[in-house]
Amino acid sequence: MRNRFTADDFGNNLRSARKAQGYSQESFAHAVDLDRTYIGGIERGERNPGLKTVIKIADALNLDVADLFRLKD
Numbered sequence: 001m002r003n004r005f006t007a008d009d010f011g012n013n014l015r016s017a018r019k020a021q022g023y024s025q026e027s028f029a030h031a032v033d034l035d036r037t038y039i040g041g042i043e044r045g046e047r048n049p050g051l052k053t054v055i056k057i058a059d060a061l062n063l064d065v066a067d068l069f070r071l072k073d
Contacts, residue, residue, distance in 0.1 A: 008045035015043045017061045
């Protein structure tokens with residue numbers, strides 16, 4: 001088991017949570033007042049959101065910030 005968390009892991013967690021709640025990238029981007037392409041970049045591990053953005057994302061998904069940083073098996 002690996003124990004190193006990456007931007008790809010964060011993006012995968014975001015994508016899973018977003019889809020589980022029925023959001024498209026576009027509707028979620030609108031909900032958090034960010035550009036759709038920025039959300040896509042985060043989900044692909046290409047963009048590194050700042051703390052305020054991570055908090056905004058977690059709040060919109062009704063998650064604890066820590067949930068977005070959990071390694072999945």
